[in-house]
Amino acid sequence: xxxxxxxxxxxxxxxxxxxxxxxxxxxxxxxxxxxxxxxxxxxxxxxxxxxxxxxxxxxxxxxxxxxxxxxxxxxxxxxxxxxxxxxxxxxxxxxxxxxxxxxxxxxxxxxxxxxxxxxxxxxxxxxxxxxxxxxxxxxxxxxxxxxxxxxxxxxxxxxxxxxxxxxxxxxxxxxxxxxxxxxxxxxxxxxxxxxxxxxxxxxxxxxxxxxxxxxxxxxxxxxxxxxxxxxxxxxxxxxxxxxxxxxxxxxxxxxxxxxxxxxxxxxxxxxxxxxxxxxxxxxxxxxxxxxxxxxxxxxxxxxxxxxxxxxxxxxxxxxxxxxxxxxxxxxxxxxxxxxxxxxxxxxxxxxxxxxxxxxxxxxxxxxxxxxxxxxxxxxxxxxxxxxxxxxxxxxxxxxxxxxxxxxxxxxxxxxxxxxxxxxxxxxxx
Amino acid sequence: xxxxxxxxxxxxxxxxxxxxxxxxxxxxxxxxxxxxxxxxxxxxxxxxxxxxxxxxxxxxxxxxxxxxxxxxxxxxxxxxxxxxxxxxxxxxxxxxxxxxxxxxxxxxxxxxxxxxxxxxxxxxxxxxxxxxxxxxxxxxxxxxxxxxxxxxxxxxxxxxxxxxxxxxxxxxxxxxxxxxxxxxxxxxxxxxxxxxxxxxxxxxxxxxxxxxxxxxxxxxxxxxxxxxxxxxxxxxxxxxxxxxxxxxxxxxxxxxxxxxxxxxxxxxxxxxxxxxxxxxxxxxxxxxxxxxxxxxxxxxxxxxxxxxxxxxxxxxxxxxxxxxxxxxxxxxxxxxxxxxxxxxxxxxxxxxxxxxxxxxxxxxxxxxxxxxxxxxxxxxxxxxxxxxxxxxxxxxxxxxxxxxxxxxxxxxxxxxxxxxxxxxxxxxx
Numbered sequence: 001x002x003x004x005x006x007x008x009x010x011x012x013x014x015x016x017x018x019x020x021x022x023x024x025x026x027x028x029x030x031x032x033x034x035x036x037x038x039x040x041x042x043x044x045x046x047x048x049x050x051x052x053x054x055x056x057x058x059x060x061x062x063x064x065x066x067x068x069x070x071x072x073x074x075x076x077x078x079x080x081x082x083x084x085x086x087x088x089x090x091x092x093x094x095x096x097x098x099x100x101x102x103x104x105x106x107x108x109x110x111x112x113x114x115x116x117x118x119x120x121x122x123x124x125x126x127x128x129x130x131x132x133x134x135x136x137x138x139x140x141x142x143x144x145x146x147x148x149x150x151x152x153x154x155x156x157x158x159x160x161x162x163x164x165x166x167x168x169x170x171x172x173x174x175x176x177x178x179x180x181x182x183x184x185x186x187x188x189x190x191x192x193x194x195x196x197x198x199x200x201x202x203x204x205x206x207x208x209x210x211x212x213x214x215x216x217x218x219x220x221x222x223x224x225x226x227x228x229x230x231x232x233x234x235x236x237x238x239x240x241x242x243x244x245x246x247x248x249x250x251x252x253x254x255x256x257x258x259x260x261x262x263x264x265x266x267x268x269x270x271x272x273x274x275x276x277x278x279x280x281x282x283x284x285x286x287x288x289x290x291x292x293x294x295x296x297x298x299x300x301x302x303x304x305x306x307x308x309x310x311x312x313x314x315x316x317x318x319x320x321x322x323x324x325x326x327x328x329x330x331x332x333x334x335x336x337x338x339x340x341x342x343x344x345x346x347x348x349x350x351x352x353x354x355x356x357x358x359x360x361x362x363x364x365x366x367x368x369x370x371x372x373x374x375x376x377x378x379x380x381x382x383x384x385x386x387x388x389x390x391x392x393x394x395x396x397x398x399x400x401x402x403x404x405x406x407x408x409x410x411x412x413x414x415x416x417x418x419x420x421x422x423x424x425x426x427x428x429x
Numbered sequence: 430x431x432x433x434x435x436x437x438x439x440x441x442x443x444x445x446x447x448x449x450x451x452x453x454x455x456x457x458x459x460x461x462x463x464x465x466x467x468x469x470x471x472x473x474x475x476x477x478x479x480x481x482x483x484x485x486x487x488x489x490x491x492x493x494x495x496x497x498x499x500x501x502x503x504x505x506x507x508x509x510x511x512x513x514x515x516x517x518x519x520x521x522x523x524x525x526x527x528x529x530x531x532x533x534x535x536x537x538x539x540x541x542x543x544x545x546x547x548x549x550x551x552x553x554x555x556x557x558x559x560x561x562x563x564x565x566x567x568x569x570x571x572x573x574x575x576x577x578x579x580x581x582x583x584x585x586x587x588x589x590x591x592x593x594x595x596x597x598x599x600x601x602x603x604x605x606x607x608x609x610x611x612x613x614x615x616x617x618x619x620x621x622x623x624x625x626x627x628x629x630x631x632x633x634x635x636x637x638x639x640x641x642x643x644x645x646x647x648x649x650x651x652x653x654x655x656x657x658x659x660x661x662x663x664x665x666x667x668x669x670x671x672x673x674x675x676x677x678x679x680x681x682x683x684x685x686x687x688x689x690x691x692x693x694x695x696x697x698x699x700x701x702x703x704x705x706x707x708x709x710x711x712x713x714x715x716x717x718x719x720x721x722x723x724x725x726x727x728x729x730x731x732x733x734x735x736x737x738x739x740x741x742x743x744x745x746x747x748x749x750x751x752x753x754x755x756x757x758x759x760x761x762x763x764x765x766x767x768x769x770x771x772x773x774x775x776x777x778x779x780x781x782x783x784x785x786x787x788x789x790x791x792x793x794x795x796x797x798x799x800x801x802x803x804x805x806x807x808x809x810x811x812x813x814x815x816x817x818x819x820x821x822x823x824x825x826x827x828x829x830x831x832x833x834x835x836x837x838x839x840x841x842x843x844x845x846x847x848x849x850x851x852x853x854x855x856x857x858x
Contacts, residue, residue: 036500044498045486051723052481057474069473071465071692099528104717114544115555115579126544126555142715149715150544263500265723286571286578288533292721294480294694 030372086306121213138381163200191394193346195233205241334413459801515735550642567810592629620823622775624662634670763842
């Protein structure tokens with residue numbers, strides 16, 4: 001059955017059936033949450049040994065003799081920089097290992113542009129009449145929130161399976177010098193799970209920008225967050241591509257171990273060109289004496305090598321993968337062929353994007369809420385919280401148990417059906 | 430002998446003696462450091478058990494059920510807020526427990542004023558034509574560096590044994606609406622070790638300011654950092670005083686456990702009025718999801734109560750006090766009565782201020798350096814790095830061993846004598 005082909009009578013008939021089921025489900029008074037890109041308890045339980053892996057004074061001495069229990073070291077202990085260097089294939093000299101939050105690094109990075117300006121720029125961005133960012137959407141709401149908070153105007157660019165619509169990006173940045181940046185979540189993107197194609201990376205690196213100090217905020221949050229050993233996306237090296245075109249100052253690169261070790265108690269890092277580092281480090285030296293080196297050496301001691309981190313990610317995948325598969329299986333089983341929705345099928349990351357028939361996402365959200373299932377707020381995946389199509393719903397399967405996930409997902413599909421049937425019936429009036 | 434009363438001949442004679450001793454000391458090719466307000470190894474060794482006090486999953490669950498191993502909680506876990514509340518006598522609701530660095534909180538706090546403005550202000554400070562801060566000096570160089578970095582003009586105010594010269598402070602803030610803030614390190618101040626008198630606190634709270642959004646940046650870094658059980662300074666409650674005059678939004682309060690637990694891996698906090706919190710928290714929620722809660726619960730588990738922290742400080746005092754006493758004994762023994770210098774005698778904190786005869790501090794620094802003793806850069810304790818009297822030298826006795834400290838201090842006194850003798854002789858020419 002395809003809803004889009006049904007007569008009004010058949011739609012009403014179908015709606016009566018779905019509604020009856022919805023009423024029954026509501027009676028269960030459940031409280032389930034599909035909204036949060038948050039590791040499950042079983043994942044953090046796997047990290048218990050990290051808590052005690054620093055046991056005495058000698059464990060706290062860095063390979064260069066620095067006592068991690070005391071002050072000092074702005075940009076991270078050498079072995080932590082090396083660990084990220086190996087993991088991300090970025091030279092250690094271009095890596096800064098910081099505190100627990102890459103979001104904080106991103107916020108600070110944009111705030112620093114506002115207050116001090118950037119390499120190649122004429123003035124602090126707060127002295128410009130207007131600053132705009134391109135925001136591939138759907139995307140990560142916290143990126144958009146940084147712009148909104150700092151008064152940066154957001155221009156939505158359509159996200160595609162190969163990355164942002166590059167024709168639009170190129171045309172916009174070439175024409176408008178007030179466009180100073182673009183948010184990118186290039187691998188297993190939030191919420192679609194898409195990975196930028198090599199061509200997209202190349203075009204981002206190569207494109208001419210009217211702004212002399214244009215910046216790509218490259219949030220590689222899911223860089224090694226694969227679900228499968230044998231099916232993995234790969235992402236081209238943005239630094240190498242930028243260097244090829246003499247644009248190496250264009251990239252601000254971010255990552256963290258939030259979804260590798262402990263969310264909120266992991267390590268965050270950024271990477272930048274030599275010239276950017278030379279500008280940023282003196283400013284950071286005013287901001288702080290240094291970040292928590294005990295947590296840095298704790299991570300190094302626990303993981304040892306980048307290879308071990310990759311192995312650890314495959315262990316985590318054994319508990320995350322089933323949740324993605326449950327989610328996708330239920331969507332397949334319940335919604336395929338109805339014309340009510342389509343969805344992405346990522347092989348990594350933390351999210352699945354569900355696109356309901358235009359104009360039905362908010363109603364789906366409300367129906368779910370009334371039945372005890374919390375979804376990511378509809379619109380959150382777009383600048384200013386407004387999905388022009390009222391279609392995108394971000395699904396986050398990692399936090400609930402498999403049992404809860406099954407129930408929540410089933411209810412969601414019922415709500416999608418009901419919302420779409422309501423809409424189609426209303427359209428026929 | 431008082432150098433100031435000697436004839437040129439006697440000065441030359443004395444100088445020859447001191448110089449001969451200096452030449453001998455130089456031959457030792459020492460490398461000693463009195464410059465850094467950094468806890469000694471023996472202090473951090475006392476904290477070893479904290480490394481492993483979180484041993485398993487159940488240790489990581491906050492009293493309100495929050496899993497500290499996972500995302501969430503912007504303003505700190507409740508038991509960490511309570512610990513600081515008890516320790517500092519500030520209501521928990523007005524406390525924000527953050528990451529590892531109170532300096533970072535101070536920087537962010539001023540940067541936030543620049544980007545967003547403050548409660549009671551008309552606009553972000555970066556939109557003002559000029560912003561000025563009062564800087565009691567000698568003071569903490571990193572406070573001054575924040576102003577310099579953010580383009581805030583600094584006005585030096587004389588520091589006295591009861592706090593900043595309040596007649597000057599009151600007159601300046603009443604007259605000039607571009608004066609938006611004052612840096613205060615009110616207890617066992619850096620570098621003098623002075624504690625603001627009750628009258629000073631009252632006058633800071635009460636004073637009329639031309640700026641509607643004037644802020645006191647109250648860096649209570651050494652709040653419980655006593656050297657003696659029976660000789661302790663006490664500091665009046667700035668929040669209570671401000672509230673009395675309806676100025677409770679005037680204070681931004683900062684503290685940390687950097688010199689209580691692990692420097693650079695402790696907990697930092699700020700406290701602010703309800704109205705300030707209501708402004709700040711939404712901005713911070715854009716900046717980060719939350720700080721390292723594992724380190725928060727680790728501190729709570731290790732210390733348990735504020736009373737235990739105070740007991741711990743008395744244990745730390747047993748290793749810090751002897752270093753202060755060595756420093757003061759050598760100054761007393763070698764320099765008393767010479768007219769070459771005077772110095773402060775703090776009963777807490779991390780520093781002693783040495784004031785050499787005007788015009789001799791830089792020369793003393795250089796003589797020390799050439800003899801292998803590193804002092805805090807002369808001038809660093811003043812805005813823009815310029816001590817108008819060329820007199821103040823900050824002594825930091827905690828990091829070296831007692832043996833090294835004795836040697837370094839003795840060399841310092843020889844250098845002071847030599848610099849002063851040189852100056853007095855030059856003045857006679």
